[in-house]
Amino acid sequence: MPKLTLDELRRKRAEAQKGIYLREGAFRGKVIVHMGTCGIAAGARAIVAAFLEELEKSGREDIIVTTTGCAGLCSKEPMATVEMLNSPPVKYGELTPEKARTIFKEHIVGGTAAVEYALGIGSERGA
C-alpha cells in the first residue's frame, strides 16, 4: 500500500494552496482598514479582526484585507475602504465589528455596496 495515493496528494495540495494565496498576487477586491492613531483608538483593530474572520469563513481567495493610514475624517473612525475590481471604491465610517460583517456579506460577497453605512462612493479628487 502506498503511503499517499494520487487523490490524497491532490487534496493535500488544494488544501495547502489556501494557505499561500496572498503570495499569488491576483485579487478582485481589497478591504482597506484605516489604521491611523485615530482609527486604532476608535477600535480599528477589532474591525480588521472581523473582516479577517469573515474572509476566512467565506473561503474567498481573491480578496485581501490590508491597512493604511488615517483617511482624514477622524471623527468618523473607524473607517474602511472597499475596492472591488471595475467599480468605484466605497468608504465606510463609524464602523463596528457587526457593521463590518454586514459590509463583507453585502458588498464583497453580495456585490452591492452597504449604502446605509457608506460615507461616500469614489475617491477624493486631486487638485
Place this chain on the structure above:
Amino acid sequence: MATRRIEVMLCTGTGCVAGGAFRIKKALEDEMARHGLSHEVSLVPTGCNGFCGQGPLLVVLPEQVFYGWLKTEDIPFLVQEHFLKGRPVKKLMFTPPEKKEPIPLLGDIPFFKKQMLLVLRNKGLIDPEKIDDYLARDGYTALEKVLTSLSPEEVTEEITRSGLRGRGGAGFPTGVKWKVCRKEPKTPKYVICNCDEGDPGAYMDRSVFESDPHSLIEGQTIAAYALGASHGYIYVRSEYPLAIKRMQIALDQALEHGLLGEDILGTGFSFDLEIREGSGAFVCGEETSLIHSIEGESPEPRQRPPFPAQVGLWGCPTVINNVETLATVPIIINRGAAWYSSIGTATSKGTKIFSLVGKINNTGLIEVPMGITLREVINEIGGGIPDHKQFKAVQTGGPSGGCIPSSLIDLPIDYEHLKEAGAMMGSGGMIVMDEDTCMVDVAKFFIQFTNDESCGKCTVCRDGSDALLEVLTRISKGEGREGDLEFLEELGSAIKDASMCGLGQTLPNPVLSTLRYFREEFEAHIKEKRCPAKVCKNLIAYWIDPQLCQACLICQRECPAESIYGEKHTVHVIDQAKCTKCGTCLDVCPPRFCGVKKLSGVPVPAVERGIKVERKKKTGKPEHQPVQA
C-alpha cells in the same frame, strides 16, 4: 491556517543569516506579539531572495514592498508603521546609488525586473522547510504527470527536445546523457546530484537547496524514473550546513509523504535518495572523482571513456547531473519542451542562474534567459560599478573560466559565445572587476587556487600549476623576464592537452584569457616594473604629496608599521624602507586633502623632513574679508 492580511517573507539564506536574519526574525516575532499582530500577520522564513547585497532583507506581501539592510533596532518602527498602521517605511526601502527616491515595490527594482525565474520560481515565496508550501506552488505535479501518464522513454525524449544542457559547466545535453545510461543493460543504475560547488564566489546550488529543496528532489526522482534507477545520492559539500539541514528535512518529508521510497503514489515506482557529504575538495566536483568519493576511495579522477553513464558508481551505469539541471526538469515536464526551448538562443535553451559578485553595485543571485548580454547583466541588473569606477573585465566560470574584457560587453551569454571568448559558462560564478583590479594578480589568485586543489595525479597539472604559479609570482614581484609570457602560453596549452580531468584541462584558462586580452598589462609588469592597476605590492609605493599634506597627523597615528614621520604643521613623510604597503594611510587620509598617492613604475620623489605645511585656503568667503563697495 487562519486568514492573514500580511505575509512577511523574511530571507533566511546563508548570506542573510550571516547578516543576522535570525536576530531580525526574533525581533519581528517579539514586536508582532507585542502589538497582538500574530493572528493577522504571518512571518515566513524563506530561502535566498537573491538580492544578497541588501541583506538582511524581507518582502511584505501582498503589496510586495521590499525592505533591505535591516537592523534589529529598525524592527519596532517597521512593525508599528507598516504592519499595524499600513504606512510603508521609506527609509528602509531600496534606494539605488545616487538616487534620492526609494523604490518601494520589488517588481519595480531593476535588479528583479530583468530576471526570468524558472529554477528559482519559488524563491522567496515558500518556506523551504514546509512541504505544504511547495505543494501549494504546484509542487510534485510534474512527478504526478510522469508517473501516471509518461513512459521513461517519453520523459527522456521530452528532456532531449527541450534542449536542456548540463548546468555544471560543460553543457552536455541532459537528455542524451539519460538515454545513454538508460540503454545500458547493466543494473542497478544510479542517479547522483552534484552539489559540490567549489568555485570561489559561486553559490547558485546552495541557494536552490536552501530556498527550494523539493524541486531538486522532484527533478531527481523524475530522472530516476527515466533512467530506471532505484537509488540516488545527493553529493553536497559539508561547508553548506544550512543547505544540508534543509535538504535533509525535505527528504524526510518526502519520504514521510510517500513521494520517495517504496511504491510512490501507488504507481509501483520506488526510489530512495540520500545525502552524501563531501569534505570540500574542489576536484570532487569532477564526476569520476565524485564517484570515487562516494565509494569511499580517495577522490582522484580516472580516464574517460568509459563515461559514468556506462560505468559509474560501483561499476554501474550512473547519471550525474548538476543541481540546477535537475531542478529545471519539473518545469520542463509541466510546461512542455516546446515552451522551454522557445527561451534562450539557438544552442543554449532556457535560463541560467549566476551569482553576481565583485565590484558591482547589486551583489546577488540572478536567473536570466540565455542570450542576455553582459551589458544588461552588469549595467541593468547589477546596477553598474560602484564609485564611478570603470568596468574592466568579468570572470565567468570560476577557476576553470576566463576573463572577458570590457570591449566584449555586448557578448550574448550562452555556452558557445563564452567559449569563443576564452571563458566558459561554468557553474555560473560571475566576478566583476573594475579598473583597480590587476590582471596578473587575478591570474595568480586562480592558479594559486587550482594549484592548491590539484589532486596531484597528473604530473602536468600538479607540477605545471606549480610552474605557472612561480612565473606569475615572479612577474607580480617585478622580477619577470623576457620570454615569461611565451612560456606561460606554451605551458598552459600543454597542461590543457595532457591533463586527464576537467580541473587540469581548464586550469590554465584564467592565465590564457588574461594574456589574450590584457597582454600589455603583463608586459608593463615585466618591462617597466609597473603595475598599471597599482595592486602588486612589490611594484607600488605610497607617497605623501608635500603640496597637499595638511599635517593632520591621522595617517601618522594610524600607520601600523609606524613608518610615517610627522609633526604638527610639518609635512608628513613615509619612510619607504619601513612601509609595508598596507594602504592604511591612503584609506584614512581625509578626502578633502587627498594627500596620499599610490605610485607605480616611477621613482618615489624624495621629500625632506621638516617642510612647513602650506595651509590650503578655505573655499568660500574668508571670515574677515572687507566688504567691497
